[in-house]
Amino acid sequence: MAKSIKSIEEQVEDWCKKQFNGQKYYTKTETINTEIATALEKAPSKQGGVGNNYPDIKYMLLGDDGTKIPVMIEVKGKKGDLIKQNDSGEVDNYNKKGEPNYQNVAKYAVNGAVHYSHAILNFTESYKEVVAIGANGYEEAGKVIYEIDVWYISKDNLFVPKHEGQYDDISFLLPKNTKGFVAKLHSLSLTPEELEDRKLKLEDEIERKLKALNQSLHDEQQIVVNNRVQLVAGLIMAGLGAEGVQPLRVEDLSGRDDEENNDGQVVMSKIKMYLSHKNLPDEKIEMITDILKVVFLQSGLQVPVNRESKLHTIYADVKRDILPYVTGELHNIDFTGRLFNVMNEWVAVPDGGENDVVLTPRYVTELMAKLCEVNMNSYVWDFATGSAGFLISAMHQMIDDAKQKLAGSPHKLEEKINQIKLEQLLGIEKLPDVYMLAVLNMILMKDGSANIIQGNSLEYDGNYKQGKKKDKPFPANVFLLNPPYSADGKGFVFVEKALEKMSHGGRAAVLIQENAGSGNGLPFTSNLLKNNTLRASIKMADIFCGKASVQTAIYVFEVNRPHIAEEDVVRFIDFSNDGYTRMNRKKSGQSVNLRDTDNAKERYEEVRKLVVHGKGANDKNLHYLKGCYTEDYITLNGNDWTYGQHQKIDTIPTEEDFQNVVREYLSWKVGQVLKGESSLGKQ
Numbered sequence: 001m002a003k004s005i006k007s008i009e010e011q012v013e014d015w016c017k018k019q020f021n022g023q024k025y026y027t028k029t030e031t032i033n034t035e036i037a038t039a040l041e042k043a044p045s046k047q048g049g050v051g052n053n054y055p056d057i058k059y060m061l062l063g064d065d066g067t068k069i070p071v072m073i074e075v076k077g078k079k080g081d082l083i084k085q086n087d088s089g090e091v092d093n094y095n096k097k098g099e100p101n102y103q104n105v106a107k108y109a110v111n112g113a114v115h116y117s118h119a120i121l122n123f124t125e126s127y128k129e130v131v132a133i134g135a136n137g138y139e140e141a142g143k144v145i146y147e148i149d150v151w152y153i154s155k156d157n158l159f160v161p162k163h164e165g166q167y168d169d170i171s172f173l174l175p176k177n178t179k180g181f182v183a184k185l186h187s188l189s190l191t192p193e194e195l196e197d198r199k200l201k202l203e204d205e206i207e208r209k210l211k212a213l214n215q216s217l218h219d220e221q222q223i224v225v226n227n228r229v230q231l232v233a234g235l236i237m238a239g240l241g242a243e244g245v246q247p248l249r250v251e252d253l254s255g256r257d258d259e260e261n262n263d264g265q266v267v268m269s270k271i272k273m274y275l276s277h278k279n280l281p282d283e284k285i286e287m288i289t290d291i292l293k294v295v296f297l298q299s300g301l302q303v304p305v306n307r308e309s310k311l312h313t314i315y316a317d318v319k320r321d322i323l324p325y326v327t328g329e330l331h332n333i334d335f336t337g338r339l340f341n342v343m344n345e346w347v348a349v350p351d352g353g354e355n356d357v358v359l360t361p362r363y364v365t366e367l368m369a370k371l372c373e374v375n376m377n378s379y380v381w382d383f384a385t386g387s388a389g390f391l392i393s394a395m396h397q398m399i400d401d402a403k404q405k406l407a408g409s410p411h412k413l414e415e416k417i418n419q420i421k422l423e424q425l426l427g428i429e430k431l432p433d434v435y436m437l438a439v440l441n442m443i444l445m446k447d448g449s450a451n452i453i454q455g456n457s458l459e460y461d462g463n464y465k466q467g468k469k470k471d472k473p474f475p476a477n478v479f480l481l482n483p484p485y486s487a488d489g490k491g492f493v494f495v496e497k498a499l500e501k502m503s504h505g506g507r508a509a510v511l512i513q514e515n516a517g518s519g520n521g522l523p524f525t526s527n528l529l530k531n532n533t534l535r536a537s538i539k540m541a542d543i544f545c546g547k548a549s550v551q552t553a554i555y556v557f558e559v560n561r562p563h564i565a566e567e568d569v570v571r572f573i574d575f576s577n578d579g580y581t582r583m584n585r586k587k588s589g590q591s592v593n594l595r596d597t598d599n600a601k602e603r604y605e606e607v608r609k610l611v612v613h614g615k616g617a618n619d620k621n622l623h624y625l626k627g628c629y630t631e632d633y634i635t636l637n638g639n640d641w642t643y644g645q646h647q648k649i650d651t652i653p654t655e656e657d658f659q660n661v662v663r664e665y666l667s668w669k670v671g672q673v674l675k676g677e678s679s680l681g682k683q
Contacts, residue, residue: 008144009077012137013056015146016073019170026058035124036070043119046112048102055116059173061131063182070120071131071173074112079138082147083110091151091161098205109134110149114161117153122324125243129154131185132161133170152185158198162188196601202325203362209321210342216317221310227295230433232339233440234292235311235318236326238270242277245270250319253312255304263309264302268293278443281466287454288436326444339387339437359386360482360511361594363604364543365393370608371536371556372478372507376402376416378424379504380478383457383494385427388438390480395425422467426451426474428460457494462501477506479559485550490516492524499532505560508532514539514553517641525638529563534634536571536611539643545582545593555641556611565636571611572643574628579603599624 017025031037040053057073076082084104086092091114095101105115113132120130129152136147148167153159164185172181190198213232217223223231241247248270253263271292275285296302301310368390374380380394398420406413425442429435435454442452451474453465463471479498483491490513499508517525517537528534536556543552579600583593602624609621610629616622622629632646640646 005078005138007077008137008139009075011144012077012135012146013075015137016057016075016135016170020059021174023059023174028054028056030058032058032060032070035126036120039120039123040116042123043115044100044102046102046105046115048100048105053116053119055113056135061173061178061182062175064179067182068127069129069131069182069185070117070127071133072113072116072120073133073135073170074109074116076107076109076134076136077138078136079140079145081108082134082136083149084108089163098201098208109136110151114151114153117151117161118159121153121155121159128156129185131164135170152188157188157190158195158202160190160194160198162190164188199362206325207342209325210339213317213321214342217314221314223301223310223314227299229339229437230292230295231301231314232318232322233437234267234271234296235315236322237274237440238267239315239319239323240274240326242274245273245277248315250312250316253309253315255307255309255312257304262302263304263311264293264296267296267302267311267315280439284439284454287432288439291432291436360389361543362389362393363600364511364540365389365480366397367604367608368480368509368511368554369394369397369478371509371554371611372480373612374398374401374478376405376420378478378506379426379475380424380480381426381428381474381476381498382480383428383460383498384481384483384491385429385438385452386434386482388427388441388452390482391425391427391438392441394478394480395420398424423451423464423469426453426464426476428453428455428457430454430456458497460497473501473503475504476502477504477559479506479508479510481508482511485513485516489521489524492516492521492528496524496527499528499557499559502559505558508557508559510555510557511540511552512555514551514642517553517555517639518645519639522638525641526636527638528557529636529638531560531562533558533561533563533568534570534641536573537641537643537646538573538575538607538611541576541578541580542582543578553642563634563636565633568633569631570634570641570646571614572630572632572646573607573610573625574643574647575603575607575625577603577628579624 026032036058040055043053045051045053055072056075059071059073061067061069061071063069084092084107091111092104093101093111093114104111106112110132111134113134117130117132120127132151132153134147134149134151136149137144139145146168148170150164150167150172151161152164153161171177214228217228217231218225235248238248248267252266256262259265268289272285272289275288296311301314303309304312369380372378374394374397376398378394378398380391380398382388382390385391399417402413402416402420406416427438429438429452432454435452438452451464451466453460462473462476464474476498479495479502481491481494481498483494485491487493489496492510492512495508495510502508513520534555535558536554538554538556540552540554544550577598579596579598579602581595581597606621606624609616610625613621614631615629619626630643630646630648632648634640634646
């Protein structure tokens with residue numbers, strides 16, 4: 001029987017503590033402050049159950065600029081117990097299904113420290129970055145070997161641990177070394193590829209969690225479909241909390257059955273406090289609470305059975321599986337759009353109705369914002385905003401542009417980001433329940449949903465409706481839209497109304513049924529050309545796979561410049577092969593239902609280049625889409641905008657065509673000879 005190796009964990013922990021040289025550190029049972037202590041208490045324990053989290057050593061790193069970064073140190077005392085990484089070199093705290101691997105969290109020093117760091121990022125408002133340190137030691141040849149491994153986790157990096165380095169001791173934490181260490185931490189950012197990969201993983205995790213919750217609401221709780229979106233959205237608001245507002249706890253839903261203090265009333269009270277602390281206008285708060293009280297006060301979900309209401313049961317699931325995704329930084333993820341689509345999967349409505357409620361995927365909203373060359377000075381609006389997916393994509397492109405252009409002036413950058421969020425985005429949504437989702441989505445994006453308007457876009461006057469610019473014109477120079485296709489002109493009536501109000505010119509990108517450009521969008525398509533130039537027509541792939549059976553296209557316009565038929569060349573693109581393979585499995589996440597099987601990212605970037613810059617000299621911008629791109633003129637009739645109407649089929653044979661024919665003939669001839677049915681000399 002193998003001899004058990006004794007752990008020297010206590011010795012390693014003492015060694016770490018001595019190196020602080022009088023600097024204040026915190027032991028297992030000490031607290032840095034109430035906020036961090038509460039976060040460690042709220043998060044699942046490192047074994048995955050309930051109960052507190054107790055890092056071996058805690059420390060507050062103080063930067064020269066006033067930066068405060070919590071440091072979580074987990075100690076182990078056996079060879080091999082420093083870290084467990086996956087094949088990609090990442091800290092291996094999750095299995096392939098995206099579920100926590102608590103065995104690794106409990107066994108390995110770095111894995112445990114990263115777990116504690118995520119708890120702080122997920123359950124505090126004050127801290128956006130944490131240092132996770134694994135300390136390990138073991139005896140070898142009569143000598144103690146010490147190992148220190150340092151990882152940096154931040155909200156800006158979407159919670160992805162970045163490796164900072166390995167050390168012989170922890171002197172890098174001492175004040176004399178703080179400046180250089182913090183500067184190195186802040187240089188650790190995700191590459192564009194890592195950022196996109198993390199977004200896709202987050203979206204997949206979110207979608208799988210929402211699908212599992214939806215299945216439970218359907219099978220176990222028997223919640224009618226039309227109540228599910230409002231139910232989950234309301235519970236999220238109640239569970240988020242705000243400054244001075246304690247988030248709803250599961251134990252707050254105690255199963256009282258009196259009319260004034262039942263579980264539904266408790267939830268509604270938290271929702272009202274949450275919304276009021278977001279500085280929303282009273283009319284917005286009233287509209288949202290009127291929608292939600294039907295679910296929380298009148299549906300029977302608040303009625304206890306054996307002293308537990310369905311709200312209590314459902315909220316426990318939401319708090320465990322959904323809230324961690326919305327308490328952090330979502331970074332350009334249309335969370336409520338996914339919520340809407342998942343929760344409505346069982347809605348049985350005709351295609352026309354489905355088309356009006358299916359929301360646009362993020363990779364398409366991002367493409368359309370890029371086609372309009374959105375930047376930090378853009379003013380973007382959407383006349384059928386849905387869950388605000390277009391505005392979210394535009395907002396992040398605007399902020400990214402500002403970060404590049406104002407990198408040397410943090411104060412100006414902060415002012416510009418606030419201006420972008422409060423003044424440069426505007427959305428209009430007619431359906432009250434979908435409007436509520438847009439407001440929630442933009443609140444999650446930290447902008448206060450300043451200019452999300454509930455109303456009829458066709459009656460909208462083009463002005464701000466709240467804030468210091470109330471009743472002044474919104475100076476839109478970018479228009480993004482996926483309209484309800486059942487509206488006049490397949491939805492082009494919205495385009496006409498919006499572009500008429502864009503006195504500053506700019507760009508517009510519209511995702512619409514393709515046949516709206518071949519006559520079904522009249523008379524609006526013809527009218528549009530009198531004051532706007534059609535720049536591009538893009539035949540899209542089946543982006544609404546399983547949700548809407550329509551062929552769509554993106555039409556891109558230059559606003560406030562009349563189209564000149566004999567001069568203005570239109571760029572036509574067949575993008576029906578966009579590199580993605582799609583499925584529609586209800587219980588599967590995005591990793592199954594949307595797979596990049598043929599250079600999808602590169603194809604989307606090529607479309608952007610073609611629309612913005614053309615094919616370039618010697619077709620330098622054409623690679624994946626050769627044979628799927630053409631340039632041509634249109635009439636002013638508004639009925640010849642589709643790719644198929646301008647597709648050029650080359651009937652002149654090339655030398656390669658001749659060689660292929662000869663090759664095929666000779667192959668056939670040799671085959672005949674081998675069979676004895678012919679000879680090479682016979683005709």
